[in-house]
Amino acid sequence: MDDNTKFLRTILRQDWDAYDEFMAEYARQGKGTPVAIIGSAFHLAVKRRFGSSPDMQQIIKFVADARAFLAEGRDLPPREAEALVCANLDVEEPWIEEVVDRLEPMAIAEIEGQLLYKLISDEGLTDQELDAFLGDAERLLQEWQTQAQ
Amino acid sequence: MSSTLQEVIQQLNEIIAELDQAAVTASAAQADARRAFVFFDEAATGSAHPYMNMARQEANIAAAKAGKVARFLTEAATAFGDYANTIAPGSAASRGSASRALPSGEHLGEPRARGPLMRRLAAKLTTTPNADDGLEGISTIANDIQDAVRPGTVATPRPPMPVYQPAGVDSAHVGDALVAPFVLALVGLKASEVASRLRTKTKPHDTEKSREKE
Numbered sequence: 046m047d048d049n050t051k052f053l054r055t056i057l058r059q060d061w062d063a064y065d066e067f068m069a070e071y072a073r074q075g076k077g078t079p080v081a082i083i084g085s086a087f088h089l090a091v092k093r094r095f096g097s098s099p100d101m102q103q104i105i106k107f108v109a110d111a112r113a114f115l116a117e118g119r120d121l122p123p124r125e126a127e128a129l130v131c132a133n134l135d136v137e138e139p140w141i142e143e144v145v146d147r148l149e150p151m152a153i154a155e156i157e158g159q160l161l162y163k164l165i166s167d168e169g170l171t172d173q174e175l176d177a178f179l180g181d182a183e184r185l186l187q188e189w190q191t192q193a194q
Numbered sequence: 195m196s197s198t199l200q201e202v203i204q205q206l207n208e209i210i211a212e213l214d215q216a217a218v219t220a221s222a223a224q225a226d227a228r229r230a231f232v233f234f235d236e237a238a239t240g241s242a243h244p245y246m247n248m249a250r251q252e253a254n255i256a257a258a259k260a261g262k263v264a265r266f267l268t269e270a271a272t273a274f275g276d277y278a279n280t281i282a283p284g285s286a287a288s289r290g291s292a293s294r295a296l297p298s299g300e301h302l303g304e305p306r307a308r309g310p311l312m313r314r315l316a317a318k319l320t321t322t323p324n325a326d327d328g329l330e331g332i333s334t335i336a337n338d339i340q341d342a343v344r345p346g347t348v349a350t351p352r353p354p355m356p357v358y359q360p361a362g363v364d365s366a367h368v369g370d371a372l373v374a375p376f377v378l379a380l381v382g383l384k385a386s387e388v389a390s391r392l393r394t395k396t397k398p399h400d401t402e403k404s405r406e407k408e
Contacts, residue, residue, distance in 0.1 A: 078331035
């Protein structure tokens, strides 16, 4: 598991002491948010949650529940959140493409990171299961990086 | 598109955004009412006090109503989006595919980038493993999660949103949007009244009474 994956793991596990250590180390190295691993992990988590029989009602309800959960003074944009879930399910409607294509990587990571936490939290994974999931996310990311070359 | 139609579409999109926000508020209200019900249920164990029973019942009603409100608001937002795209295709964030199932898991195959949009999204995220953002993004994610899971955190009910009555929607559904926050406020008032009475009961006055009995 590389450092970016371990960093993401601290948030998914709510290990805030380890999170603080990574923040300090990354700041020292001048490294930023690990957007790539967040993206691949989110892709996997969305497929696991909605892949068997996805429909728009379920996606809308999931995003509404996630926003209610995170609603304390925050603002998770619903249209962008729904569009990112749909894009990761290979749904290509005009409004989804329009929203996703204009989002910058950091905005995508912020939305997907929060939704990822909700998806993983809902599954109630053990430490072992979470590590296996993150291992799959790392492998998927390597495939994406190979395809992008 | 004519300017009049443009104005109509703009207003519809604003309505959809406000309905989305109201749905979030109602979902949060439902979660709070459920927590209140658990609290009253535990506190009322062994008690036949009428205020405790009333508070428990009202928390239960509030949770049911808030959940119903959230569902209706979401459906209304979907209906508005479909309507906007009927009169001006592509003009609104359509959620009309609610009635159309997406491909089943068997067709999705292994979880890897597939269509052109997903390939573009994956490429955007893998251009560099880490953003050049000074850790602002992950800090936002972590802060939002920490605030959400912090013990004792209760979402503050927001003021009732302006009520729109879309054509074809029963006015009772719209009226329910106003009921939920007031029921919650009533539960809150009853709770503080009950708590005050319970505190009064446990003051030295009761201790004196028990001494008299001895």
